[in-house]
Amino acid sequence: MENSVDLNNVKVAFSHKNDGELRKTIFIYRLIQRPFLVVILSKVAGWILKYKIPLKFLLKNTVFKIFCAGQNRKEAQITMNKLKEHNVNTVLDYVAEGDNSEASFKINLETILENIRFVSLENKEPFVGVKLSGLEDVDFIKTVGYSDSSSDAEEKRRKEQFIERVNEICALAVSKNVKVYFDAEEKSTQDFYDLIVEEMMRKYNKTNSLIYTTLQMYMKDRVAYLEYLVEDAKEKEYLIGVKLVRGAYMEKERKYAEIAGVKSPVFETKIQTDYSFNQAVTICLKEYAIVATCLATHNQQSVELALKLIEQNNIINHYERVFFSQLYGMSDNLTFNLAKGHYNSSKYVPYGEVEKAIPYLLRRAEENSSIEGQTSRELELLTQEKSRRKK
């Protein structure tokens, strides 16, 4: 099996960037490495949203440029084509967060459906990412349960409408052979989303894993949930799609738990989260016949573990069963070296209007500005490549 990949080969990692792009990326990463600048950016982002002040260009030329592929599908397509040249697949991800109107939910649904049609025509390995909070008001979702016990007709109608929207996405994706990654969000809504995506997997993953749920492995209960899913799939004879992440809402989850006076659902230490993530990788790759897995991570050790397990478990058809994905603008060393090594490697390619991408951008900027964050690692690799080119 072809498992000799050098994940630190910077020449391969940045071959898609010309010298100017490389310099600009280094410049912006140096900016967001400074926590105080990220605080300023967050403030500016807040003002843009609240007072509609025209400071959009500030975001557009800094974090947006690094982490988003453009404001519309046409701009994103340029990135998709560039990735394709390096055998990197695209998970097309329309980002539209924070607008809680029925009109925007309808637009989001139509955009996702259009994206499914679009990627099915453009890509050999088509994927889309979907955020369920873009299809119905999260405050409403928090109040409803999955059972049909509600006597409120309006509540029932809205709940059915939401499930029908998810169903429409899945039905179209399956008819076009497109894989759908349903993202995981905050726990207050995720428990409900889990039940719906489970139901979609039972319905649509009969012969092919096209519908993927996301498990946030920083949650204490996720390994047990994964084991339940595997048993359920065996019993009810369907296939599972699992996207594994560590989780992006740690601080918020801890705060919510503290306010509610309950124990935090998130592990206390990074080591525990890493252990849980790697446990899930081990389970999924052992059960590869029924579980298709996406390792959505920038953690090199977890990627190396998966490569080792692919070999140990002799997963000859790993291109169809194990996927690797990193966010656009991050960990190019993993994405491009994996693709070069003939693994199924992709980028999550977010696009959308700057205003609607703000919560997404802030998550990325904050993640990259923290001390334990990614930035120093990214910068190290980028500067290595810059000096390599100079030589």
Ligand SMILES: Cc1cc2nc3c(=O)[nH]c(=O)nc-3n(C[C@H](O)[C@H](O)[C@H](O)COP(=O)(O)OP(=O)(O)OC[C@H]3O[C@@H](n4cnc5c(N)ncnc54)[C@H](O)[C@@H]3O)c2cc1C
């Ligand atoms: C392609 C892709 C798709 C993604 N989709 C989603 C999604 O749908 N939902 C979502 O929530 N996130 C998503 N993320 C983000 C992801 O959850 C992580 O925030 C991010 O990838 C960083 O984790 P890591 O595995 O890359 O690596 P690392 O940098 O090794 O891990 C950082 C992560 O470890 C955890 N952690 C850090 N400190 C502690 C601590 N003290 N105690 C416990 N845990 C700790 C946190 O989850 C933190 O984000 C996605 C990421 C990628 C690459």
